[in-house]
Amino acid sequence: MAGSAAVLEDSSLLSKLDRMLLPIERFCALLSGLAIFSLMFLAAYSVTGRKFFGSPMMGYVDYIEAAMPIIAIMGVSYVQRDGTHIRMDMLVSALKGRMLWFFELVSVLLILILIVALTYGAWEHFDRSFDCARPLCSRDSSIDVGIPIWPSKLVVPVAFGVLVLRLLLQTWGYGRALILGLENPVAVPLNLTIAEQAMIEAKSLEGLTDGTD
Amino acid sequence: MEPIEIGLWVSGGMLVFVILGMRVAFAAAMAGFVGLVWLRWNGFDYDPDRFWKAVEISVKIAGLTPHSKVSAQVLSLIPVFIMIGYLAYYAKLTTALFEACKRWFAWVPGGLAVSTVFATAGFAAVSGASVATAAVFARIAIPEMLKIGYNKQFAAGVVAAGGTLASLIPPSAILVIYAIIVEQDVGKLLLAGFIPGMFSAIVYAGMIIGIAMVWKTVGPPVTGFTWRERFESLPPASPIVLVVVIIIFFVYNPFGDAWGTPTEGGAVGAFIVFLMALYKGMRWAQLKEALLETAKLTVMIFTIIWGVLIYVRFLGFAELPDAFADWITSLEMAPIVILICILLAYAVLGMFMDAIGMLLLTLPVVYPAVMALNGGEMVAAADSAFGMSGPMCAIWFGILVVKMAEFCLITPPIGLNCFVVAGVRDDLTVQDVFKGVTPFFIADGVTIALLVAFPGIVLWLPSLAG
Amino acid sequence: TEWNVSVWGKRRAFTEHVEKLAELVSEKTGGEFTMNVSYGGLSKNRENLDGISIGAFEMAQFCAGYHADKNRVVTVLELPFLGVENLEQERAVSKAVYSHPAAAEEMAQWNAKLLMTSPMPQYNLVGTGEPRMTLEDMKGMRVRATGGLGKAFEAVGAVPTSVTATEAYQAMESGVVDTVAFAQHAHLSFGTINQADWWTANLNPGTVNCPVVVNIDAYESLSDAEREALDSSIEESLDHYLANYGELLERWDAVLEEKGVKKVEIAPEVLEEFRAAAAAPARDAWIADMEAQGLPGQELYDLVVKTLADTKAGGS
Numbered sequence: 001m002a003g004s005a006a007v008l009e010d011s012s013l014l015s016k017l018d019r020m021l022l023p024i025e026r027f028c029a030l031l032s033g034l035a036i037f038s039l040m041f042l043a044a045y046s047v048t049g050r051k052f053f054g055s056p057m058m059g060y061v062d063y064i065e066a067a068m069p070i071i072a073i074m075g076v077s078y079v080q081r082d083g084t085h086i087r088m089d090m091l092v093s094a095l096k097g098r099m100l101w102f103f104e105l106v107s108v109l110l111i112l113i114l115i116v117a118l119t120y121g122a123w124e125h126f127d128r129s130f131d132c133a134r135p136l137c138s139r140d141s142s143i144d145v146g147i148p149i150w151p152s153k154l155v156v157p158v159a160f161g162v163l164v165l166r167l168l169l170q171t172w173g174y175g176r177a178l179i180l181g182l183e184n185p186v187a188v189p190l191n192l193t194i195a196e197q198a199m200i201e202a203k204s205l206e207g208l209t210d211g212t213d
Numbered sequence: 214m215e216p217i218e219i220g221l222w223v224s225g226g227m228l229v230f231v232i233l234g235m236r237v238a239f240a241a242a243m244a245g246f247v248g249l250v251w252l253r254w255n256g257f258d259y260d261p262d263r264f265w266k267a268v269e270i271s272v273k274i275a276g277l278t279p280h281s282k283v284s285a286q287v288l289s290l291i292p293v294f295i296m297i298g299y300l301a302y303y304a305k306l307t308t309a310l311f312e313a314c315k316r317w318f319a320w321v322p323g324g325l326a327v328s329t330v331f332a333t334a335g336f337a338a339v340s341g342a343s344v345a346t347a348a349v350f351a352r353i354a355i356p357e358m359l360k361i362g363y364n365k366q367f368a369a370g371v372v373a374a375g376g377t378l379a380s381l382i383p384p385s386a387i388l389v390i391y392a393i394i395v396e397q398d399v400g401k402l403l404l405a406g407f408i409p410g411m412f413s414a415i416v417y418a419g420m421i422i423g424i425a426m427v428w429k430t431v432g433p434p435v436t437g438f439t440w441r442e443r444f445e446s447l448p449p450a451s452p453i454v455l456v457v458v459i460i461i462f463f464v465y466n467p468f469g470d471a472w473g474t475p476t477e478g479g480a481v482g483a484f485i486v487f488l489m490a491l492y493k494g495m496r497w498a499q500l501k502e503a504l505l506e507t508a509k510l511t512v513m514i515f516t517i518i519w520g521v522l523i524y525v526r527f528l529g530f531a532e533l534p535d536a537f538a539d540w541i542t543s544l545e546m547a548p549i550v551i552l553i554c555i556l557l558a559y560a561v562l563g564m565f566m567d568a569i570g571m572l573l574l575t576l577p578v579v580y581p582a583v584m585a586l587n588g589g590e591m592v593a594a595a596d597s598a599f600g601m602s603g604p605m606c607a608i609w610f611g612i613l614v615v616k617m618a619e620f621c622l623i624t625p626p627i628g629l630n631c632f633v634v635a636g637v638r639d640d641l642t643v644q645d646v647f648k649g650v651t652p653f654f655i656a657d658g659v660t661i662a663l664l665v666a667f668p669g670i671v672l673w674l675p676s677l678a679g
Numbered sequence: 680t681e682w683n684v685s686v687w688g689k690r691r692a693f694t695e696h697v698e699k700l701a702e703l704v705s706e707k708t709g710g711e712f713t714m715n716v717s718y719g720g721l722s723k724n725r726e727n728l729d730g731i732s733i734g735a736f737e738m739a740q741f742c743a744g745y746h747a748d749k750n751r752v753v754t755v756l757e758l759p760f761l762g763v764e765n766l767e768q769e770r771a772v773s774k775a776v777y778s779h780p781a782a783a784e785e786m787a788q789w790n791a792k793l794l795m796t797s798p799m800p801q802y803n804l805v806g807t808g809e810p811r812m813t814l815e816d817m818k819g820m821r822v823r824a825t826g827g828l829g830k831a832f833e834a835v836g837a838v839p840t841s842v843t844a845t846e847a848y849q850a851m852e853s854g855v856v857d858t859v860a861f862a863q864h865a866h867l868s869f870g871t872i873n874q875a876d877w878w879t880a881n882l883n884p885g886t887v888n889c890p891v892v893v894n895i896d897a898y899e900s901l902s903d904a905e906r907e908a909l910d911s912s913i914e915e916s917l918d919h920y921l922a923n924y925g926e927l928l929e930r931w932d933a934v935l936e937e938k939g940v941k942k943v944e945i946a947p948e949v950l951e952e953f954r955a956a957a958a959a960p961a962r963d964a965w966i967a968d969m970e971a972q973g974l975p976g977q978e979l980y981d982l983v984v985k986t987l988a989d990t991k992a993g994g995s
C-alpha cells in the first residue's frame with residue numbers, strides 16, 4: 001500500500017537538487033492524473049454519443065491505449081521520491097545507522113542499473129516505431145484509426161529518464177549517509193515503521209477531507 | 214543448465230531481494246531481466262563473447278515490456294476505480310451513507326457496528342481500494358460507536374474488517390488486476406464479486422448481532438429514529454445507488470438492452486461522482502490534490518504490474534509455469550486438498566506481503582496449476598475436478614484468492630487495514646485493533662470455507678450473464 | 680537448433696500450420712531442429728514483429744492490420760472486396776505478394792523473412808435483429824470491424840465501433856454493436872455466434888492477412904539440412920492447415936442450424952453497389968498513399984488481381 005515517507009531538506013547541494021527535481025516529478029504525476037481525469041470524459045462522451053446520437057466515437061480504444069503509458073508510467077519518479085513504491089520492510093525496519101544505509105544503497109544502485117537498462121530498451125522500442133522519412137514519422141500505427149504510436153512509446157524513456165535522475169540523487173543521498181554515518185540524511189525517503197506510515201497515510205486523508213468539511 | 218532450473222534460481226533470488234526490502238516492482242523487473250540474460254547466455258553455451266549479445270537482446274525485451282503491457286484499454290479501469298474513491302470524499306457520500314445506515318439498521322443488537330458494516334459495503338460499491346475505505350470509516354464511524362459506549366477494540370475491528378469489502382464488491386482494482394493476469398472477462402469477474410462481497414457483509418453483521426446478544430455491553434442498540442428521519446437520510450446517499458445501478462447496467466443489464474462495456478461503466482460512474490463533488494463544493498485545489506493522490510496510487514500499482522510482467526516474460530521463456538502445473542497435477546492428493554493447501558499458503562504469505570504484490574508475483578505460476586488441477590482451461594463441468602467449467606473455475610478461484618488477499622489485510626503481523634485504523638485514531642494502538650478484529654477473521658474463515666464448499670455463491674450471478 | 684515461436688491465444692485452426700511445421704521439421708531432422716511454440720508466453724501479438732527484430736525469438740505470427748505502418752506492403756491483402764472467395768485463393772494471392780521484392784524489403788527492415796500466410800476466410804457478418812440486406816439497411820448499423828474493413832462499412836453509412844475481440848460478445852449482447860465481422864473460427868471462439876440471428880454467407884467484405892515470419896539471422900545460421908527441412912515443409916504445413924480449416928467450415932452449417940442462425944445471401948446487385956461505394960475509393964486511396972511513400976502500390980494491387988484471376992481460372 002502507498003506508504004509515503006518523509007524526505008528531509010536542508011541547504012546542501014544535494015537537497016537543492018532534490019528540490020529542483022521535485023517540481024518536474026510533480027508535473028509528470030499531474031499529467032498522469034489529468035490523463036486519468038480525461039479518461040472519464042472520453043468514456044462519458046463516447047457513451048453519450050453512441051447511446052443518444054447513434055454516433056460512437058471512432059478510435060476510442062486507440063486513444064485510450066495511447067494515453068495509458070502517461071497514466072501508468074509518467075509519475076514513476078514522483079512515487080520513487082518519497083518511497084511510495086511498495087516493499088516488504090520487516091527486515092529494513094529493524095536496521096539502523098550504517099547497516100541500514102548500506103542496504104538502501106545497494107538496493108538503489110541495483111534499481112539504478114536496472115532503470116538505465118530499461119531506459120535504453122524503451123528508447124529502442126520507441127526508435128523502432130519512429131522514422132521521419134515517413135508520413136507523421138510513423139513506423140507503427142494503431143489498429144483502428146491508424147494513429148502513430150511513437151508519441152506514446154516516447155513517454156516511457158522520458159519518464160524513466162527522470163527516474164534515473166532521481167535514483168542518482170538517492171544513490172548520492174544514501175552513499176553520503178553511509179560514509180558520514182548520518183542519522184537523518186536529506187533527499188532520501190526515511191524508513192518509517194509501519195505504524196508511522198499508517199499515521200502519515202491517515203494524515204493525508206485528513207488533509208483530503210479537511211478541504212471540504 | 215535447464216531453463217527450469219534457471220527459473221527456480223532466479224525466482225528464489227527475487228524472493229531474497231524482496232525480503233531484503235527492495236521495492237517489489239523493481240525486484241521483480243530485475244529478476245526478469247537477469248533471468249532473460251541468463252537464459253539466453255545459457256543458450257549460447259556461456260560463450261563469453263556472446264554475453265553482451267545476450268544482454269542486448271534482454272534489455273530490448275525488458276525495455277519494450279512496460280509500454281507493451283500498460284497500453285491495454287481494459288487497464289484503464291484501475292485508475293478510474295481509484296479516482297471514484299477519492300472523488301467520493303468530496304461528494305460527501307461517505308458521511309451520508311453512514312448516516313442512512315445508522316437510521317435504518319442501528320436498532321438491532323450491535324446496531325452501530327452493523328450499520329458500519331453496511332455503510333462500508335455501500336461505499337465499496339464506489340470505492341475500488343480497501344485501505345482507503347478503512348481510513349475513511351475510522352474517522353466517521355468509530356467516534357459514534359465510542360460515544361454510546363462501544364468497546365473501543367471492537368469498534369476498531371469492525372471498521373478494519375468492513376474496509377476489506379471494497380475489494381470484492383465491484384468496482385475493485387484488485388479483481389481487474391486478477392482478470393488481466395489470467396486473461397479472463399473483467400465484467401464477469403466484477404459481477405462475480407458482488408454476491409460474495411454482500412455475503413461477507415452479512416456474515417459480519419450476523420456475527421456482530423450474535424456477539425451483541427451474548428455480551429450485552431459490547432454494542433447497545435440505538436433506537437428512536439422516526440420513519441420520516443429514515444427516509445430523509447436516503448437522498449444524500451442515493452448517488453451511490455445511482456452509480457451502482459449504472460455500473461450494473463453497463464456490465465449486465467437484467468432487462469436485455471445493456472449500455473456498454475465495464476470500462477465505460479466505471480468511467481461514467483466516476484463522472485457522476487465528479488459532478489456530485491462539484492456540486493458539493495469541490496474546486497481546483499482539491500481536485501488537483503485528488504488527481505495527484507490518484508496518480509500516485511495508480512502509478513504505484515502499474516509499476517508493480519509492468520515490473521512483474523517483465524518477470525513473467527522471463528518465466529514464459531523458462532517454461533516454469535508449465536513445469537509447476539505438471540508438478541501440481543502429478544501430486545497424489547485430492548485436487549480439493551491441494552486447492553486448500555494453496556489457499557492456506559496465501560494466508561501465510563499474505564501475513565507478510567501486500568495483497569496486489571502477492572497476487573501479481575504468484576498468479577502467473579499458481580493460476581495455470583489450479584486450472585490444470587481442474588482439468589484444463591476449456592474443460593467441461595462434467596469432466597472437471599471441482600465440478601465447474603474452465604472459465605467458471607477461473608472466476609471462482611479469482612474470488613477465492615481476492616478474498617484471501619483481503620483476509621490478509623486484517624491478520625497480524627502486517628494487516629495493513631489495522632495499521633491504518635490505529636493510525637487514524639490516536640486513542641487506539643495496533644494491538645487494540647488486532648484484538649478487536651479477531652472475531653472477523655474467524656468470520657472470514659467461515660466465509661472462505663463456505664465459498665469453497667458452495668461455489669454456487671460465487672458462480673450463480675456470472676453464469677446468468679451467459 | 681531449438682527455435683522459439685511466438686503466437687498468441689490458444690491452439691486453434693489459425694495456428695495449425697505452425698504446429699505442423701514444428702512437427703515436420705523435427706521429423707525430417709531426426710529431432711535436431713525443434714520448435715517450441717509458445718501461445719502468448721513470449722510476446723504480445725502486436726509486438727511479435729518487434730520481437731523478431733530484436734531477436735527475442737526466431738519465428739512469429741502477426742496480422743498486418745494490427746500495425747499497418749509496420750508492414751505497409753502486406754496490407755494490400757487486407758483491402759476490402761478483393762474478390763477472394765476461399766482459402767486456396769487467399770493462399771495464392773498471399774504467396775504472390777510475399778514473393779514481391781517490396782514485401783521482402785520492408786520485412787527485412789524488421790530483420791524478418793516472410794515464410795507463409797495463415798489463410799483466413801472472409802470476415803462475414805453476424806448480426807442481431809432483422810438481416811441487413813441492402814445498403815439502406817446498413818445505414819447507421821453499428822459494426823465491430825477494424826482497420827480497412829471498418830472503413831469499408833463506413834463508406835456505406837455504417838458506424839464502425841471500437842470494441843476489443845474479447846469484448847465483442849458483450850458488446851453484441853448489450854447492443855453496443857449490431858453486427859460483428861469475424862472469420863468463422865473467431866465467431867465460434869469469441870461466442871458472437873451465440874448472440875447472432877443471422878450470418879452473411881456471401882458478403883465477403885475482406886479479411887485480415889496474418890503472415891508467419893522468421894528472423895533472418897536465425898534462418899541464415901541454420902545448417903543446410905535444417906534449412907532444407909524448413910523450406911520443404913512450408914507447403915505441406917499449409918496443406919494441413921487448409922484441410923483442417925476445411926473441416927471447421929464443413930461443420931459451420933451445422934453450427935448455424937444448431938444455434939438457429941439464419942444464413943443470409945446478399946443479392947448480387949447489392950454486392951456490386953457495395954463494392955462500388957466501398958472498394959474502389961479504398962483501393963484508390965491505398966494506392967495513392969503507397970505511391971506517395973515510394974512503394975509500388977499499383978503494381979502490388981495489380982499483382983493481387985492478376986494472381987486471383989489466374990487462380991480462379993485454374994479452378995481454385
Ligand code: NA
Pocket residue numbers: 336337338339340341342378379380381382383384385
Ligand atoms: Na469496491
Ligand code: NA
Pocket residue numbers: 563564565566620621622623624625626627628629
Ligand atoms: Na497481513
